[in-house]
Amino acid sequence: MRRQKGLWGAVMAGALALGAWLVLTLGMLWSTLEPHEQAQVAELVAPRIALLFMAWVLAAIAWWAFWQHVHRRHIGAPQRLAEQVRGMLGGASSKRLAVQGEAGMAALAAAINALADQREALRGDVAAQIEQASQGVQQEKSRLAALMAELTQSVVVCNLDGRILLYNNRARLQFRALSQAPTLAGGAELVGIGRSIYAVFDRELVAHALERIQERRARGASHPSAQFITTTRSGQLLKVQMAPVGQVGSDDAQAPLAGFVLMLDNVTRHFEDEAQRDQALQALTDGSRSALANIQAAVDMLGFDDLEPTMRERFLAVVRDEVRTLTTRLNDSTQRAAEGLKTRWPMEEMLAADFVVAAQRRIEAHCGFKVVVDEVEAGLWLRVDSFILLQALAYLSQRLRDEFALPFVALRVAAAGGRAQLDLIWNGSAMSTETVMSWEMDPMRLGAEHLPLSVRDVLDRHSGEMWFERDRARAQAFFRFLLPQASAQDGAEQVALAQLESRPEYYDFDLFSVRGIASDLDDVPLTELTYTVFDTETTGLNPSGGDEIIQIGATRIVNGKLLRQESFEQLVHPGRAIPAASIPIHGITDDMVRDQPAITAVLPAFHAFAQDTVLVAHNAAFDMKFLQLLERRTGLSFRQPVLDTLLLSAVAQPSQDSHRLEAIAERFDITVLGRHTALGDALVTAEVLLRLLPLLQQQGIHTLRQAREAAEKTYYARLKY
Template structure:
């Protein structure tokens, strides 16, 4: 209840109580009197009524004024004193009390201010000592951070469920096109090529890399760990939406008890290498074919001319013509085609050696949802190794099985492994008609996506990466049993092509420069409402608009946002996006935000901007100052964009009303000043979002002191405040 209301309630209760006491005493007194005394008193009261009335009015007035004075000078100032002392005591030690109240209250405020001064002085001394000690650590931290930042490979560390705990600059460049090496990314603006996911602390890696790929690698690592193999790394290749090909090495992180505590992903961009290798390969193949054809023609013609020296003149002329044209063709080949091949780097799709029988075993298991395969192995022993990107090749075979089933109604039930010569052959066998080469070539051009998620490579590309092919084969002379045969080159010697990667164990102590406490977050998927405010991930945001009437056609022209993870504002993960509103910006609103029509030309539409913002806010709690207005602006666009923000929302205006009910002003400026937050630039979406974020972080500890610990507590308390009734 507000203090004023409390005052009036108290005054009324006091008056009723006093009146009741007076009436009771009067009644008792009246009963003591005999009849003549009562008549005498009535007579006296009637003749002197104005004296009695004046006395009563005077007494009540005196009582009321005294009560009001007491409230103004003691009760209200004492409440303010409590609130402001809490601020001093927690988030803003520099705050000093300026209470306007009674003498004793003023004296108490001065005393508290003196204590505050002494506390600040002591704190300053301690801070200096701590700073000196930290400086040394900071130097080491910076060296390590610099090394991480300048690594040519992207490094990313995740907890067991795939939340990102650490990443370096190179990983940011490779995976998150929002951040570009030329620095153009600093505004955090939306661009056409941006991926669906974001790279950021506490975000899921699976928004950037298909979960199946990582899970597959982790399974392989687990298998190696179980077999006590020395090399525990696993490799796979990610093809991004922009067709960039990234080689990813996966390493496990084990805790002190050898339990799985997370994993490291090391990225190398091999797009250019593979393109070069592919071009070189194609050119060499073409050259070899031309060379062979020309030599075949020359050899044949020459042999015939030797063998039949008496051939007719026309025939001899024909053969000489062939010799002449083919030798010219050879000269041209040597003169042009061979030039330029030297510039292509020798590289290939990263493949790992594996036993062919292991591959078949994996295929049998992974293909279970499509076909129940019986495995036959012939002429293929433990020396029979192949080089594969296990994930993509198994996916390709699953794709073929699926095509066989759906398109050819062929239920493949057997799989046979043979290795005659230098090729390993994997036969998918069924009863029925063979597959036409034309159909196979059509399948070749299809991406392997489908049920396995979003895998962008085609069957042909995957096979080409393995130098493999799938080909029809009639199994028996009657033609009742037929098969598709996967040819894949056999590895001549196993070798150890990759560097051996052993298990990474975490250091005993806490690392100095990154927050590994995220490993130990309580519960991986608890109900968000019951989670502690301090451990939630937030997106603090603000919008600038053409006006203050969302229903009257005002539009968003700017969105600013910053992420908060583990009680830290992440200044590297922000959005500062201007939006084309599709209408002129009124002069009145320009005065506030300084954004005019010219600045909005060529900026993305609200559909694109909100899509980008929506992805940015995934799995976070939204925080804004006066959130009802911003949320209304977003909700007004739901029909147009189909984007709905269902995140929980907290409003710093409501939270301020919870924390400081004795204060009337809960504007962002006032709250910031009260909590010791410096606002650099008002009415700039990103600056306001950052200021709101800083205010919010300071509020969390104050809320905790009031027993508001979880999101649910904060939401319920917010609903009780006056400001929760604001609607736009």
């Protein structure tokens, strides 16, 4: 607000000068009059002194209007132009200057635009040459992104401080399962570029694994690694394999490490299965020991020649009963062991609808007739070896075509008592039980291809069954397969994985060179800080008067990059009705928040998401007031530093007429999407912050302390809620 102070100072100085000139003129005129003339003038002027004062006031107002016009046209306009040029120079905006005002300013703006166009053209040429020269690097980068995206194992790369540099889709899904609030933060409070892996793993455990790797490197091991199993805070059991990452460009095996790679495997279910098998084995052992003891005692008694017939029959009955019990127990254990082996066979979780489409293509390609999809239950997941099961369906379809000259077959899938029921249907002809058994037991043949497996082998591999049925009402016959369903957890994991982007943007190898940031963030350069940029939508504008948060949205900036995929967005039930007057602004209705969690459930997840970062908001005093009022209710406080893009804009561009978010975005040529949604405003605010940082550096503001001190001196810093 230095510009406003200077304007008012000039206006006041001019008004005082005008008054002084008026007083001096009257004094000079008074000195030329004779005493009797002075008396006459005083008698005439005294009743009209108010008119002289009013004339001075009107002259001062005219002076103010004139000076404001002159200042805006000849002083303010060049200042605004200079700020816009600095924005273009620092890369904050690519928007061209508006050519307006007097001829000289318009010509200057046009010349600056021409220079900017020339610079953009040169930059484009340089970028094209750089892109052409770095095509090989980009290709390798794309291959790495594709490889990491499609890996079925969770992979996380960290620097030596435990800051995450890279993670793949599977790791993102894995951390979501480990989250204590998976439906709110989705694991985003645990995994993210620049976040600490120690939010999941004990620091000492990781340090011990690194020491073991260093010892193996010192002994000359070419590929040292370490493994450990740990329990997460959410109670999951993780098996972790750690491998070192050496310094870039160093072939020395003893050179210091740059970081480490973690390959994660959730073994909770496997561990539970093993525990169940151990318990079953222990029960079998204990039960068999008792049965064998009883049998041995009975056999010993049967060895006596003088044993009475009734006693002999009693001991024989004991032997028969114990043998029967032991046989039953062994059969049950064998069946459970077989089920365990089958579940460990490398099956895949597949949506039934996708499997039917694949079967339709495979049968049509092999048999040359139409395949109709009769009915597929939505949301049904299968756990199958899809390749060999498709081969079996194609084989049976081929035999049906050869035997009965069918024009088409149909497929139908539905759930049936915890299993999946797959039907291969045709119209008309039936067949004998002997034919069905023959087709089931014969080795499969598809054209000239001979397969070593039979349909029975395929069924055994899936622990399934198949039989022949007729539907006389519809004049149909069909083979019915009973197949295993995927568990609800497996299906959910596959859906979540399918919804993730196949090419991740969440990696930043520049963080290899970043070591631990000092705990005193005030002295850290602005470009090295990690930011959580957030926004809230509320029931109204009076946090102290009972208004509540109805939505929180946030995103992260790490290493000067906006990580759009690492975001937080959640509707909140406010515990009160949303005023009708506020609904047109944010578009959130009572129906939208009716089934949403309360702020006491949402705020802990957001608190974890924003941990160890600098908070950023536009008009942050408003949002922070809501968070501060929630401290007593939730027990959570946000003690990290806060930056306000409203204040920073006033620091970087003080001559601009408006510092509203829309006005700043327009100056910086930022596309505004989802205005007045919490996440949409947070993303725009993050873009604004990235544009403001170079402008602040031009003014000598490089650290967080300098930015906060400059912001506190602005006029807008006096806003309170």
